[in-house]
Amino acid sequence: RRSACGADSSSLTCVTDLVLTVDYLVTWLKIYQRTDGSSFYEKIFEKTLCGFVNEAFVLQDDWGILLTASVFEREWKPGFYRQDLYWFDKSGHLKGFLPLLGRGPQSFCTAVLDRPRESSKSFPVDFQEGLHVFFADG
Numbered sequence: 001r002r003s004a005c006g007a008d009s010s011s012l013t014c015v016t017d018l019v020l021t022v023d024y025l026v027t028w029l030k031i032y033q034r035t036d037g038s039s040f041y042e043k044i045f046e047k048t049l050c051g052f053v054n055e056a057f058v059l060q061d062d063w064g065i066l067l068t069a070s071v072f073e074r075e076w077k078p079g080f081y082r083q084d085l086y087w088f089d090k091s092g093h094l095k096g097f098l099p100l101l102g103r104g105p106q107s108f109c110t111a112v113l114d115r116p117r118e119s120s121k122s123f124p125v126d127f128q129e130g131l132h133v134f135f136a137d138g
Contacts, residue, residue, distance in 0.1 A: 011035045019056040019065070024048050028065055045092030054083055057108040063131050064089040068106055106135040
């Protein structure tokens, strides 16, 4: 669950991202609360994954959501347990997949990296601007 609060012209005060999981089913909701106390929700998407969802992380600025899932039981034989990482956009389209991660939690952290304004020769040639995701792999 992630919340962002503030005032804007539409009189919304808070937006909360809520991710619900039951077995293989994942539902991502946005809950909007107005200044008058009323609220409503929007279903972003509902997906069935291959495995039980272990962790969900909503990315900032509408980049989507990261989910980890595993087909293994929680207490599987040491050394064999694996999780898969899924990245979905807000339309529910799969944007990325990283298989065979170790046991979580993955402790996701994101940063938007921009190239410095002044040109620097020490910058790597393959540097890519944009959203970068950092996490622990088992």
